[in-house]
Amino acid sequence: MVHVHDVVVVGAGPGGSATAHFLSARGVDVLLVDRATFPRDKTCGDGLTPRALRVLDSMGLLSEVRAHGFNIEAYEVVAPNGRATTAKISGAHEALVVPRLILDDLILRRAVDTGARFEPGVTVSRVEPNSSGITAHADDGRAFQGRIAVLATGAATGVLTRSGILPAQPRAMLAARAYFENLPNAQEPTFQLRFDNVPSPGYGWIFPTAERAANVGVGFFPRKGSGTAVRAFHRFVEHLPIGTQVGPVKGYPIRVDFLRSPTQTKNTLLVGEAAGLVNPLTGEGIDYALESGQIAAEHVVQGLTSGVHQTWLSDYDRLLRERFEKIFRFSEWIRDWYCRPALLNLLVPLANRRPELRQRLATIVLGEREPRGYGPANMAARLALYLVRNPRRAVQAHD
Numbered sequence: 385m386v387h388v389h390d391v392v393v394v395g396a397g398p399g400g401s402a403t404a405h406f407l408s409a410r411g412v413d414v415l416l417v418d419r420a421t422f423p424r425d426k427t428c429g430d431g432l433t434p435r436a437l438r439v440l441d442s443m444g445l446l447s448e449v450r451a452h453g454f455n456i457e458a459y460e461v462v463a464p465n466g467r468a469t470t471a472k473i474s475g476a477h478e479a480l481v482v483p484r485l486i487l488d489d490l491i492l493r494r495a496v497d498t499g500a501r502f503e504p505g506v507t508v509s510r511v512e513p514n515s516s517g518i519t520a521h522a523d524d525g526r527a528f529q530g531r532i533a534v535l536a537t538g539a540a541t542g543v544l545t546r547s548g549i550l551p552a553q554p555r556a557m558l559a560a561r562a563y564f565e566n567l568p569n570a571q572e573p574t575f576q577l578r579f580d581n582v583p584s585p586g587y588g589w590i591f592p593t594a595e596r597a598a599n600v601g602v603g604f605f606p607r608k609g610s611g612t613a614v615r616a617f618h619r620f621v622e623h624l625p626i627g628t629q630v631g632p633v634k635g636y637p638i639r640v641d642f643l644r645s646p647t648q649t650k651n652t653l654l655v656g657e658a659a660g661l662v663n664p665l666t667g668e669g670i671d672y673a674l675e676s677g678q679i680a681a682e683h684v685v686q687g688l689t690s691g692v693h694q695t696w697l698s699d700y701d702r703l704l705r706e707r708f709e710k711i712f713r714f715s716e717w718i719r720d721w722y723c724r725p726a727l728l729n730l731l732v733p734l735a736n737r738r739p740e741l742r743q744r745l746a747t748i749v750l751g752e753r754e755p756r757g758y759g760p761a762n763m764a765a766r767l768a769l770y771l772v773r774n775p776r777r778a779v780q781a782h783d
């Protein structure tokens with residue numbers, strides 16, 4: 385007789401493995417499947433924000449993650465004209481860089497230790513709802529039964545389109561990265577975000593993985609003529625004193641369309657990037673994957689006792705929107721209005737003169753809550769006031 389799991393989770397990245405962990409911790413019977421065998425690499429900048437670390441802490445993983453991570457104490461923004469501003473990441477916030485090869489394996493192992501069953505090498509082609517739950521069909525003809533499915537397949541949209549969940553391919557960011565060693569200078573413990581020599585809107589990053597090693601990459605929202613991610617990557621690193629490249633340049637899309645994305649369908653919830661949950665300004669998505677995994681697990685536990693019905697599905701969508709909609713709208717707004725070369729050239733020197741603005745920008749870059757007093761209307765008013773008071777600075781910033 386075929387075993388019907390309480391939940392079949394498809395995708396064992398941070399979103400899927402966190403969901404599986406939180407479900408197993410509540411005694412739920414979980415099957416977690418992934419097309420890959422672990423440890424596996426995931427093309428990423430490897431930056432972990434305070435949001436991500438809070439969830440990892442609640443999974444009991446923080447000390448292990450810290451042991452494998454490079455501690456970040458500040459962030460630096462370099463404007464298109466080369467001027468830079470730096471802010472400390474304050475004591476309440478912690479940030480790390482941890483290679484995904486290590487991080488994802490740690491999270492998956494935590495889910496398995498908690499009780500989830502993991503099946504590697506399963507490529508799910510589509511998920512089909514039925515009267516008692518769902519069937520996840522694999523490429524090789526196998527089928528897995530569950531009462532509920534959680535899809536955490538990241539930016540790979542195949543399962544979502546074949547299952548009729550995503551009607552069209554969403555517009556995604558393009559990104560590429562490579563690892564570098566033997567950097568000429570010892571790396572400051574800093575997230576460096578560079579807006580020089582990258583397509584706009586977008587940025588390049590140097591995230592240190594060790595004193596003389598870094599994850600270097602570029603991510604941008606494609607516009608006409610912006611070209612491929614790999615080409616943008618080469619243009620970006622050409623101008624940097626960057627040491628020896630280790631391994632290939634890898635490109636991958638980033639879905640940032642949560643505001644327009646479905647989050648559920650019959651007997652199925654979407655988690656992490658499968659729901660478009662990546663910050664549209666920064667391209668950070670590990671944090672939202674972990675957080676939405678935690679939300680989904682709590683909601684599934686409720687559904688397994690009270691019943692899986694339309695209201696339960698819409699409640700999941702509501703919970704995600706309550707948690708993430710404000711920060712996503714704010715981040716899109718900043719991306720579309722502030723990530724313009726001329727404005728960035730103005731903002732960076734302005735931030736250098738205003739420590740409180742620098743600190744506020746740090747919280748935006750880290751994806752923390754929209755800072756009060758620095759919402760879209762306020763930011764526009766502050767900038768307009770500054771330009772009226774300092775007309776000569778506006779001209780200099782363009783030089």
Ligand SMILES: Cc1cc2nc3c(=O)[nH]c(=O)nc-3n(C[C@H](O)[C@H](O)[C@H](O)COP(=O)(O)OP(=O)(O)OC[C@H]3O[C@@H](n4cnc5c(N)ncnc54)[C@H](O)[C@@H]3O)c2cc1C
Pocket residue numbers: 394395396397398399400417418419420426427428429430431432433506507508509536537538539540542543559560561601603635636637638655656657658661662667668669670671673
């Ligand atoms: C170049 C780049 C740089 C980035 N930098 C950062 C950063 O510094 N910090 C940050 O927070 N975020 C960053 N991101 C975003 C981040 O990588 C993702 O948002 C995050 O990995 C999403 O987690 P997830 O669990 O939703 O999906 P994923 O981590 O993508 O995991 C999805 C899993 O599903 C599996 N899968 C997919 N399809 C199937 C299928 N059909 N059947 C079975 N298994 C399947 C995959 O093998 C994979 O293991 C970056 C992304 C890119 C591309």
